Amino acid sequence: MNSVTRLGIVGCGLMGxxxxxxxxxxxxxxxxxxxxxxxxxxxxxxxxxxxxxxxRRGKLTEExxxxxxxxxxxxHDLADLADRQLVIExxxxxxxxxxxxxxALDKAVEDPAAILATNTSSIPIVDxxxxxxxxxxxxxxxxxxxxxxxxxVELIPALTTTQETVQRTRDFAAQLGKHAIQxxxxxxxxxxxxxxxxxxxxxxxxESGTAHPExxxxxxxxxxxxxxxxxxxxxLIGLDTAQAIAESMYEEYKEPLYAPPTLLxxxxxxxxxxxxxxxxxxxxxx
Numbered sequence: 001m002n003s004v005t006r007l008g009i010v011g012c013g014l015m016g017x018x019x020x021x022x023x024x025x026x027x028x029x030x031x032x033x034x035x036x037x038x039x040x041x042x043x044x045x046x047x048x049x050x051x052x053x054x055x056r057r058g059k060l061t062e063e064x065x066x067x068x069x070x071x072x073x074x075x076h077d078l079a080d081l082a083d084r085q086l087v088i089e090x091x092x093x094x095x096x097x098x099x100x101x102x103x104a105l106d107k108a109v110e111d112p113a114a115i116l117a118t119n120t121s122s123i124p125i126v127d128x129x130x131x132x133x134x135x136x137x138x139x140x141x142x143x144x145x146x147x148x149x150x151x152x153v154e155l156i157p158a159l160t161t162t163q164e165t166v167q168r169t170r171d172f173a174a175q176l177g178k179h180a181i182q183x184x185x186x187x188x189x190x191x192x193x194x195x196x197x198x199x200x201x202x203x204x205x206x207e208s209g210t211a212h213p214e215x216x217x218x219x220x221x222x223x224x225x226x227x228x229x230x231x232x233x234x235x236l237i238g239l240d241t242a243q244a245i246a247e248s249m250y251e252e253y254k255e256p257l258y259a260p261p262t263l264l265x266x267x268x269x270x271x272x273x274x275x276x277x278x279x280x281x282x283x284x285x286x
Contacts (some may be wrong), residue, residue, distance in 0.1 A: 003175055004085050004086045004175060005029055005085065006028070006029045006031075006083060006086075007023050007028045007029065007030050007084060007085070007086055007087070008031050008032075008033065008086070008087035008105075008109075009032045009088050009089075009090060010032075010033045010087065010089040011033075011034065011090035011091040011092075012034050012039065012040070012046065012074075013090065014145055015090040015143060015145060016119075017043055017046045017050065018143065018145065018146055018147025018148055019090060019119070019143055019147050020032050020043075020047055020072060021047050021050055021051065021068070021147070021148055022147055022148055022176050022177070023176060024072050025064070025068045025148075026175055026177065028175070030072050031072075031073045031074070031075060031080060031081060032073070032075070033074075033075050033076065033078055033080065033081055034076055036076055037076055040074045040075070043074065044072075044074055047072065048069070050148070051065040051068060051069065078105060081105065081108055081109060082108055082109060083110065083111075086114060086116075086117060086168075086172060087114065087116055088117045088141060089102060089105065089116070089119065090119040093120065093122065093123070093241055093245065094244070095123050098118060098123060098128055102116055102128055102138070103131055103132060105132075106132040112134060113137065114134075114137065115137050115138075115168060115172075116137060116138045117139050117169060118139075119140075119141060119143055120140060120142065121142055121241075121245050122187050122188055122189075122244070122245040122248035122249055123248060124158075124187060124252070125138070125140040125156050125157070125161070126158035126159055126160060126185055128158075129160045129161065135160035135161070136160055137161075138158065138161065139155060139157050139158070139161050139166065140154070140156030140158075141154075141169060141173070142189060143178075145236065151178055151179050152178065152179055152180075152191070153176075153178040153179070153181075154180075154181055154182075154189050155169055155173070155181070155182045155183070156182070156183050156184070156189055157182070158185050166182070170182075186252070187248050187251070188245070188248075188249045188258075192249070193249070196245055196249060199230045199233065199234055200246060200257065200258070200259075200260065200264070201230075201257075202230035202231055203231070203234070204261050206263065207263040213231045213281045216230065216231055217229020217231050217232050231280075232281070235274030235280035235282055236274065236275055238274050238275075239264060239267050239268050239272065240268045240273050242260075243260045243264055243268050246259065246260040246264075247260060
């Protein structure tokens with residue numbers, strides 16, 4: 001099977017920029033599409049800043065950074081992804097937005113055998129697949145934040161996804177140096193199905209006053225050897241993203257443990273989204 005050499009990415013937020021960075025360092029021709037010129041420039045700055053941090057920390061040389069940047073190009077027109085062999089959408093965790101993007105990509109990408117991958121963390125893959133004219137070539141490819149550090153990728157075939165698409169996507173994950181695990185097309189897949197109830201339990205514990213956020217986190221860090229406590233992890237993920245995942249999982253399973261707690265909903269409504277807004281369960285500067 002031929003390796004992917006021309007990759008497209010739609011969305012250059014935290015996830016999209018991380019995927020682009022890893023792919024560029026792997027030597028792929030990476031084209032990133034964003035909705036507006038301003039968003040394109042913001043994405044370019046985000047990726048460049050990450051490369052520069054890598055140089056300062058000794059993770060890569062200046063020559064490696066400069067070489068990786070030559071593999072990146074940017075656009076605000078999905079038509080510029082026409083020649084891509086695989087395109088990953090990494091837009092907001094919203095069913096309608098993702099459906100619209102994948103329908104547009106289906107029309108824009110010329111090769112009928114090209115794979116369309118969605119980085120959704122909770123939306124049923126089949127719902128997105130049947131919105132396109134190539135349901136056999138659509139698959140879930142769920143990366144983890146921060147993408148340059150986390151080695152795992154979840155592959156989620158829909159009922160419509162061909163086995164060839166699964167294998168080609170698995171091979172592509174290996175090109176990026178990622179370890180792929182496969183999950184059934186059920187909301188939450190493997191990792192979030194286990195992780196989200198744990199995170200929501202921590203929110204309920206803080207909400208009830210059982211313990212302060214710092215003590216909840218230290219309990220899991222020092223008592224269970226977790227590298228990061230659940231509330232700090234929620235701040236890193238983004239409380240709005242966590243709420244969207246929980247809502248999607250609750251919609252599918254109707255299990256109370258997946259229902260977003262009131263405190264989480266109120267924090268999202270207040271704009272306290274975690275690191276990206278400067279305030280969540282903790283406050284952040286810069």
